[in-house]
Amino acid sequence: MRLPRTAHTSRPWRIHEIAGDFQVEDVWALPTPGGPDDLPHLVRQIADDEATVSSPVYRLLFGIRWKLGRLLGWDKPDAGIGARVRTLRDRLPADLREGPRGPDFRSGPFSSVYQLRDEWAAEIANRTVHAVMHIGWVPDEEAGGYRGQMAVLVKPNGLFGALYMAGIKPFRYVGVYPALLRAVGRQWQADSGERSAG
Template sequence: MRLPSTAHTSRPWRIHEVAPDFRLEDVWAMPTPGGPDDLAHLVRQFAAGRGGTGERDGVFADSPVPRLLFALRWKLGKWFGWDSPDGGLDARVATLRDRLPADLREAPRGPDLPSAPFTSVYQLHDEWAAEIANRTMHGVMHIGWVPDGSGGYRGQMAVLVKPNGPLGALYMAGIKPFRYLGVYPALMRSIGREWQERAATRSAG
């Protein structure tokens, strides 16, 4: 379920001080019910390659429309050179880890996503941030762990971006309808299915 921006901005996340110049694009409630200490399970789910961010990791294996959209995106990126190494982290832009205050730099970094181009920035008990950069934008996927209003907890995903000039602004505007109508709803469903499967395995174990 898509949430208002205040669901992210009203919380004292550390990402606010790390990326104040990034624009908040999306906030989504994640179908991952759990206890107060379960963010680590969700982070491991992402790192395992399910519940990631695109067709590359198979998260849309049963969702043909998002799978087609991501296949088209990777193809366009290859044609126009959007995803070339010289447009990424530590090339076109510096990693956000260079901005971290001492306590975050000394905290666990968190896992990178092996089959999606996200690099972890930091991981805390209730907050995890990973970044991506290409020639269109520098983006952050922020996963927070929040009370669900009924005594439990769940994940909350926020997407923050810094578009790269006019090209980046045009790119973000162009993909907005596809994100809302096809990509994010399918992504949330896939994350929820995987979460339930993993929760059942943990309970059985």
């Protein structure tokens, strides 16, 4: 379920200290009901990204995006983190820099920035945008317990990046996010026994 931006901005996340120059693009409630200490399970699931990759819609849309990126040079190494933009890890205060970083994606282009008990941030950069995927673990007031919440923060690369973000918006809402949320929810349910076992 899509949430208002305030669902992210009103919480005391540490990401606000680090990515204040990024805009909150999207906020979503994740179908991941759990207990207060289940964020590490969700982080591992997302970083492993098998659930996401198995969705045919997601694979199709991202396959098109990566082909365009290769064709137009959007994803070359000189456009990424450490080249076109500095990693957000360079902005971390000492306590976050010395704490757990969290896992990088197994097959995706995101790099982990930091991980805490209730939040995890990973970043990506290319010629179009520098973006952060922020996963928070929040109380679920409707169902009781806790659940994941995903926010996407972006810093478009100039006018081209802003036009790109506007151009892909319908595809994100109609194809990418619904497929992603379904896949995350299915995998979360499939892994429920593993979480219960500890």
